[in-house]
Amino acid sequence: MKKLLVVVFIATMLISCQSEPDNLLLLDELVVSTNYDPGATFGSYATYAIPTDTIGFISSSSNDTILVSSAENRYYPREVLEQVMQNLNDRQYTRVARNESPDLGVNVYVVQDLNISQQVIYPNYYYPYYYGYGSYYSYPYVNTYAYNTGALVVEIVDLKNVTIDNKVKVIWNASMGDVYSTLDLVDQSVKAIDQAFAQSNYLVHEN
Amino acid sequence: MKTRNILLVFFLFPAFFAEAQENYFYVNWNGNIPLSSTEYIDNFSSRGARIGYRKFIGMNKRFSAGIDFNWAQYDQYKPKETFVNETGAITTDYYNYIYQYGLTVSSQYYFPLGDNDRFFPYVGLGLGANRNEYTVYYNIYTDTDEVFGFLARPEAGILVGVGESRKVGFIAVVHYDFSTNSAERFDYSNFSSVGFQLGIVMLQW
16 A cells, blocks of 8 residues: 555656746737738728727726726826837828728727636545544635736728728737736837737738 | 457466566656657657556566556747738747656566676567647647547666665666657647656565
8 A cells, every 4th residue: 555655646746747838938928919801902091090098998807998098007008009000100001080081990909808716615624633622624615716818909990991881890900918917018018019010011001 | 460469468468477576666757859740849858757567477587567657748939930820810939838648558578688687678568548738838828739649669778776685776768659649739640759767666566
C-alpha cells in the first residue's frame, strides 16, 4: 500500500508540473481581429462621421451605455477616437459632421463581459481527538469568482446604401482585446487601432 | 493475426507466467524533441518525466515486463503574426503548448554481459495510449484540442546497479515515441518525438 501511495504521489507531482505561459509577454499587446464585407467597395466612400469624446459601453455588470473622456479614464475615449480618425484620414477619407450626409459612420465602443462563477465549498469534517468534546463541522460556503474580459470594437457602417426599411450595414469591424488585462490600456489600444488598419489595406478611399 | 499473436506472447505471456523474480521501479527525468508537427513546436523540451514498474521474467533476467506512465510538456513562443482569412485577419503573439501523457505496457530484453550483475543494457517496446492536449495561448484567450491515440515506443537503455546490495541504481534511456494522435484543428495527423531519460531505479521494489 505504501508503495502504491509513493507511485500515486510521484505521478501527481509530475502532472502538477504542468505550467502555463508567461502572462506578461502575452498581455503587452492586444489581439487584433478585423473583418470586412467582401461585397463592399471601400474605395467608393469618401466621407465619414465619428464622435469626438464619447464611445459606447456595453456591459453585463453596469447600466452605463457610454464612456465620456475624463481625467479619470485618462481621456481614453478621445485617445482611441483620435487614433481612428488619424488612420481614416491617412486613408484619404474625410471627416464631416453627422448632418452632412457622411458615406460612412464610425462606431467605437467597449464591450465588457463580466463573468461570475460560483462554487460551493464543503469543508471537511474535523473530528476531535478527545471523546466528549463533540465534533466540529463547518457549514458549506460559496466562493464567488469574478473576472473581467472586454474588447474595444470599431465598426464602420455604410450610410451611403441605407435600405428601404432604413437599415444600415456594418462593412468593417475591428475587435481588440483584452482591454481589462492590459499593461497600459491607452497605449496598447492606440497601437491596436493602428494594427487594425495596417491589416486592412483595402480600406482606402480612391480619388 | 500473426502480428497480434506475437504481441500477445511478447506482452502477456511473461506477465502471466512470471515466476517470483526481481523487479524494479524507476523515476526518470525525460527530455524530448518533437519530430512531427514541428511548425507547431520544434523546441527541445526538458519538462518531462516517466515512472514505471518492471518485473524480471525467468531465472536469467533476460526479459522484463511492466507498465510505464510518462508526462511531457512542449512549449514555444511565437512572435506577433498576422493570420489572414477569407473575410479578415487576426494579429497576435502566442504560445503553442502540447501537454502529453502516455500510458504503456512494455517488455524488455536484457543483453548478457558475462557474469556482470551491475550493468543491464536492454532494448524494449512499449505499446499503449497517448493523450495530447494542444493549446494555443494568446493574450487571455486559449484554443484547445484534446486528442487520444495509440502509442508505440521502442527504446534502448541501460540499468546500472550501485553498491553491494544493488538495491538502487541508475537508468539511462533513449526512446522514440510514435502516436496516432490527430489534431484536426491544428492540422496534425500524428505525433512523434525522440527523447532521452536519466533516472533512479529501485531494484527489488
